[in-house]
Amino acid sequence: EIVMTQSPATLSVSPGERATLSCRASQSVSSNLAWYQQKPGQAPRLLIYGASTRATGIPARFSGSGSGTEFTLTISSLQSEDFAVYYCQQYNNWREYTFGQGTKLEIK
């Protein structure tokens, strides 16, 4: 099983600042990586797929990068609605999808 490790577990950032979230895979997943945002009481929402492609309707302040085992989600200028939990997910192998444990982005 491919293990996804996200860091940090919690990130405190002020509105307007940049946030950088990391995700590491235990083995290469090429660019088969997605990012999701989840707010309390809501279902997850797809932000990024293919490691760097924004999903439909996702603001340009969200960007993804990386390949292989190291990935980054960057939010360039945090808005109040961006404070949430973020998950990475690898889909390198059918029947073996895994998520990271999540990073909680909180207001500083």
Add this chain to the structure above:
Amino acid sequence: EVQLVESGGGLVQPGRSLRLSCAASGFTFDDYAMHWVRQAPGKGLEWVSGISWNSGSIGYADSVKGRFTISRDNAKNSLYLQMNSLRAEDTALYYCAKGRMGDRRGWFDPWGQGTLVTVSS
């Protein structure tokens, strides 16, 4: 607009069975893979199972293999999850999620609002 509506959750005793359903609308259901993802209370996301457009490819997480069975009825635009031999650790909110076309590996978009399964005596 794509809509996924889960149902069938509830309180069930350990060792018993439950069948979840997901009603899909707003897209050509039989073109897409579908998945179940769960989230235990206060915890992260765990992929449970996925099924390709024609049921030709099916996968399960190790934690549910041999106990859960995924299926779909394309004529009814519906996805199912038969859960047998339920355990306390299966307690979670179960989400239905749309995958990619055919049997291609990929991401989940969108997700339903989930149905809660509680396994307890």
